[in-house]
Amino acid sequence: xxxxxxxxxxxxxxxxxxxxxxxxxxxxxxxxxxxxxxxxxxxxxxxxxxxxxxxxxxxxxxxxxxxxxxxxxxxxxxxxxxxxxxxxxxxxxxxxxxxxxxxxxxxxxxxx
Amino acid sequence: xxxxxxxxxxxxxxxxxxxxxxxxxxxxxxxxxxxxxxxxxxxxxxxxxxxxxxxxxxxxxxxxxxxxxxxxxxxxxxxxxxxxxxxxxxxxxxxxxxxxxxxxxxxxxxxxxxxxxx
Numbered sequence: 149x150x151x152x153x154x155x156x157x158x159x160x161x162x163x164x165x166x167x168x169x170x171x172x173x174x175x176x177x178x179x180x181x182x183x184x185x186x187x188x189x190x191x192x193x194x195x196x197x198x199x200x201x202x203x204x205x206x207x208x209x210x211x212x213x214x215x216x217x218x219x220x221x222x223x224x225x226x227x228x229x230x231x232x233x234x235x236x237x238x239x240x241x242x243x244x245x246x247x248x249x250x251x252x253x254x255x256x257x258x259x260x
Numbered sequence: 261x262x263x264x265x266x267x268x269x270x271x272x273x274x275x276x277x278x279x280x281x282x283x284x285x286x287x288x289x290x291x292x293x294x295x296x297x298x299x300x301x302x303x304x305x306x307x308x309x310x311x312x313x314x315x316x317x318x319x320x321x322x323x324x325x326x327x328x329x330x331x332x333x334x335x336x337x338x339x340x341x342x343x344x345x346x347x348x349x350x351x352x353x354x355x356x357x358x359x360x361x362x363x364x365x366x367x368x369x370x371x372x373x374x375x376x377x378x
Contacts, residue, residue, distance in 0.1 A: 181366075191368050
């Protein structure tokens with residue numbers, strides 16, 4: 149079965165650079181979520197989209213933005229990167245209602 | 261506000277032992293969903309089970325079983341006859357139902373790191 153695809157799997161950036169993470173949800177899933185997981189931490193919700201509209205916002209820094217495109221893929225844009233942005237970034241998709249969210253394998257972002 | 265508490269930070273067992281991971285949650289909603297996810301050392305998050313607030317039936321899937329008790333706001337997870345491959349961080353999570361469609365974000369507990377030794 150098709151899963152959530154995230155790219156790239158690993159990304160190394162320097163402070164003050166920008167990064168773009170991509171997410172391709174499971175076909176026919178109408179909701180996309182982004183989570184950030186710091187080392188040894190639980191995943192923290194950043195932002196979600198339902199039918200290409202932003203549906204909820206969590207503790208996402210103003211330096212970050214995201215959008216969902218007409219083909220349902222989503223991108224998380226991160227600017228002025230800081231050392232503290234080093235984390236595993238997960239995208240998840242869901243079919244709505246009570247259906248579970250299925251996670252991609254994550255993008256490991258390292259800031260040097 | 262939603263909150264999930266996993267009081268056990270780390271558990272270490274010997275292979276073939278049974279182990280129970282505790283999860284206690286807080287929510288003001290009457291309709292909500294509870295989940296368990298597994299995160300092996302490779303880092304991916306693997307969905308294990310979903311339970312809605314109206315279904316208090318316990319569930320067994322192979323060596324895994326779940327005990328949902330609304331009276332104590334708990335959703336505990338038991339692994340029977342543990343194996344080395346069960347070593348991972350296990351997260352309990354909660355989401356609330358949205359009236360306008362779509363799914364609510366997941367609120368995770370801090371996770372329990374399970375180590376199964378041979």
